[in-house]
Amino acid sequence: MPVELSAFERSPRFTRWLDRRIPPSHRLTLSQQSIFIFPTLTGFVFGGLIVLLILGAINYQNSLVYGVAFTLGSLFLVTILYTFRNLSGLTVELIAAGTGFVGEDVEFRVRVSRPQGHGREGIQLGWLGAIAQWAEVYDSEACIVRLFVRAVRRGWLDPGRLLIETNYPLGLLRAWTWVDLGARALVYPQPLFVDQPEQIARRGEEGDLTDPQGSDDFSDMRMYRPGDSVRHIIWRVYARSDQLVVKEYTSYVDPRLMLDFDRVAGGTEERLSRLAGMALTAVRSGRDFGLAMPGVRVRPGVGDPHRDSILRALALYGLAQD
Numbered sequence: 001m002p003v004e005l006s007a008f009e010r011s012p013r014f015t016r017w018l019d020r021r022i023p024p025s026h027r028l029t030l031s032q033q034s035i036f037i038f039p040t041l042t043g044f045v046f047g048g049l050i051v052l053l054i055l056g057a058i059n060y061q062n063s064l065v066y067g068v069a070f071t072l073g074s075l076f077l078v079t080i081l082y083t084f085r086n087l088s089g090l091t092v093e094l095i096a097a098g099t100g101f102v103g104e105d106v107e108f109r110v111r112v113s114r115p116q117g118h119g120r121e122g123i124q125l126g127w128l129g130a131i132a133q134w135a136e137v138y139d140s141e142a143c144i145v146r147l148f149v150r151a152v153r154r155g156w157l158d159p160g161r162l163l164i165e166t167n168y169p170l171g172l173l174r175a176w177t178w179v180d181l182g183a184r185a186l187v188y189p190q191p192l193f194v195d196q197p198e199q200i201a202r203r204g205e206e207g208d209l210t211d212p213q214g215s216d217d218f219s220d221m222r223m224y225r226p227g228d229s230v231r232h233i234i235w236r237v238y239a240r241s242d243q244l245v246v247k248e249y250t251s252y253v254d255p256r257l258m259l260d261f262d263r264v265a266g267g268t269e270e271r272l273s274r275l276a277g278m279a280l281t282a283v284r285s286g287r288d289f290g291l292a293m294p295g296v297r298v299r300p301g302v303g304d305p306h307r308d309s310i311l312r313a314l315a316l317y318g319l320a321q322d
Contacts, residue, residue: 003127037174039172040167043173086169086175087166090113096109105150110181119138123136123137133146155316157184272314
C-alpha cells in the first residue's frame with residue numbers, strides 16, 4: 001500500500017519542526033526524541049470498550065466487570081511500552097542509491113539493525129507515494145530492505161523523508177517516525193530509440209572502415225551501372241573493349257560515433273531522450289562513442305564507466321549539479 005501523509009504532516013510548519021527535531025543523517029538511531037506514538041482506530045475502540053465496562057461496573061457494582069476492565073486497561077498500557085520498544089534502539093542507515101531512467105522504479109537499499117538481544121518484528125518502511133516494505137530483525141541483528149521510488153523526471157531524485165512505523169504487537173497503537181537519510185538517486189532521460197540511417201561501410205584490406213560512396217581515394221574498378229557519374233568512366237578501356245568500366249572511390253570512415261546535441265531533432269527533452277537511446281544502442285553494438293552538447297563534451301570511449309558518464313551528462317544537462 002502506498003505511503004500517504006495526513007493533512008497535519010503535509011503542513012510546512014510540521015516539516016520545519018521535524019527538520020529541527022530529527023536532523024538529516026545517513027545513519028540514525030531511533031530514540032524517544034524521534035519516535036511518535038498514538039492509538040489507532042482499533043485502539044480508540046478498545047479504549048471506548050474499557051470506558052463502557054467501567055461505567056457498567058459502577059452502575060451494577062459488579063466486581064467481575066471491574067476486573068475485566070482493569071485487566072484490559074493494563075493490557076493497553078503494556079502495549080504502549082511494547083509498541084514504543086519495537087522501534088526504539090533501531091539503527092537505520094542508507095547503504096546504496098541506484099540509478100534509473102524516467103518512468104522506472106529507482107532502487108534504494110536501507111539497512112535496519114537492532115540492539116543485541118532484542119528481536120524486532122512487524123516494522124514497515126516506505127517513502128511517500130511508494131509501496132512500503134516489511135523489515136524483520138528478530139532472528140538476525142540486521143536486514144537489508146530494498147525500497148523503490150518511481151522516477152518522474154530526469155536529474156536528481158530526492159524521495160524526501162522515510163516513514164518507519166509499527167503496530168506491533170496488537171495493532172492498538174501506532175509508533176512511527178519520519179527520518180531523512182539524505183537519499184538521492186540520479187535519473188537518466190527516458191531513452192527514445194529511433195531509426196537511424198545505416199552507414200554503408202565495409203572493411204578495407206588493412207582493416208580500416210571505409211565508405212564505398214566516398215570520393216577521396218581510388219579503390220577498385222567495376223562495370224558501369226545506370227546512374228554512375230560519367231566522370232568516373234574509364235574511356236581508354238571502352239576504346240579497347242567496347243565495355244563501360246567505371247572507377248570506384250572510397251573515403252575512410254571514423255569508426256567512433258559522436259552524439260551531437262545540435263544534430264538531433266526535437267525539443268530539449270526529446271533530444272536528450274534520443275541521445276540516450278543512441279548511447280544505449282552504441283553500447284550494445286560495442287562501438288566507441290562520445291557526446292557533444294553546449295557546454296559539455298565527452299571524448300569517445302567504451303565501457304560501463306564511459307556509458308555512465310554519458311548518461312550522467314544527459315541527466316544533468318541544464319540542471320544544477322550540486
